[in-house]
Amino acid sequence: MNFLRYFSIGVSTLLLISCSSTKNKSDNTIPVETNAEKMIAEGFAAGTVVLSDEPRDCPVTIRLEGTDTTTYYDPVEIDDAFKTEGLKVWFKFRGLRMANRCQKANPIAIEEIKKRGE
Numbered sequence: 001m002n003f004l005r006y007f008s009i010g011v012s013t014l015l016l017i018s019c020s021s022t023k024n025k026s027d028n029t030i031p032v033e034t035n036a037e038k039m040i041a042e043g044f045a046a047g048t049v050v051l052s053d054e055p056r057d058c059p060v061t062i063r064l065e066g067t068d069t070t071t072y073y074d075p076v077e078i079d080d081a082f083k084t085e086g087l088k089v090w091f092k093f094r095g096l097r098m099a100n101r102c103q104k105a106n107p108i109a110i111e112e113i114k115k116r117g118e
Contacts, residue, residue: 035117044090046116047073051085058102062091074105078113088116 036046047062050072060083064071076096082089093108100107 039090039114043092044112044114045093047089047091049082049084049087049089051083056102058105061102061105062089062108072105073108074101075110076101076107078110082113082115090114090116 039046046065048065050061050063052059052061058072058074060078061072061074064073073093075091075093076098091113092111094111096107096109098107
């Protein structure tokens, strides 16, 4: 009899703790922090697309965010949909063993890229 009582108290407590209010929350909005944590856990890096028309400069680079130093990457192949100045992106990449096409950025291959919801 004591087991049943303790079991029901435990289940009731668990249900109360796990319930949360959905009042004033929209089903299609994900908090930025949660999304960022998920993307970082999946191996994505945060970046911003930077366009340039300067001679001897890469036309499209991605500035890595979240580091103390300014780092630029030169995506050798990037879809035209992502060639927008200031576009915030999540991207997975791998470095390429080839000569740099511009001084400020290292060449990379984009494995996966998504727009950031900010």
